[in-house]
Amino acid sequence: MNINWYPGHMKKTRELLKDQLKLIDVVFELLDARLPFSSKNPDIDNIIGSKPKVIILNKVDLADEGATAKWINYYKERNITAIPINTLTGAGLRQVTIEGEKAIKEKMDALISKGRKPRAARIMMVGIPNVGKSSIINKLAGKKSAQTGDRPGVTKGKQWIRLRGNMELLDTPGILWPKFEDQEVALKLAFTGAIRDEILDVETLALKLIEYLVEKHPENLKERYNLVGELGTPLETMEEMAKRRGCIIRGGEFDYTRIANIILDEFRAGKIGRITLEYPEDLLKDNEETLESINEIELKEE
Structure with missing residues (x-):
């Protein structure tokens, strides 16, 4: 199978993210706990630059518990905060709010020191299609503010949503990237429903x-x-x-x-079991093999 899906609205969303970023204090990057590597849009880091970021691992109720623990440790070793959440029970959502507040505390303190009133913290939530952004937003808002669905492409445009506490969140449609260089990544995304079945x-x-x-x-x-x-x-x-x-x-x-x-x-739906499709050790092994291949090429050239 040769899988690619990048409809026009995703290109528009990419431009929207870049345009709205100047208003944002912190970015919540939402990943699928069953495939944290493959569900990470490689364009996101380039788009958000140095903005504070919190990684959220959603759908932990569908992922293998041991694998999720490994991924959290993987991020911790790289000084990255990764919060596992379950939108069905609400587990982990309070920690998301706390980490968001911590990420912007320095900026808010600076405003207060200048004699200005602290304003609502502005958050942008980004992620691939069908990763559960709208469900999380509704939980954080305490009401149904975003449309939800079990298929990609439910959210069509940007919307500002007031969250509990002094926070505002910009919800945006899920976006993929223009071309999947690795078809194994594309397959995993298709398995989990991040790509429309209609094109497959x-x-x-x-x-x-x-x-x-x-x-x-x-x-x-x-x-x-x-x-x-x-x-x-x-x-x-x-x-x-x-x-x-x-x-x-x-x-x-x-x-x-x-x-x-x-x-x-x-x-x-997790009816076959709690199954994780990739582990940190797989990623590390691939990187080691790539490095070995590069070293072999350099030795041959010498």
């Missing part, structure tokens, strides 16, 4: 997800779909799942589209 071949996408789960989490698949014995190829596994779920059409043929949508929906 969902049957092939589901086969790719089954391939990953057969390798990494076979027991989860067996338990969820009542599969027995050794799992076969991704296609054989999909067909067995189709049998178990009654995804059969006239003539006894498998309804591949239906079973594909079922596994994608159930994975995204």
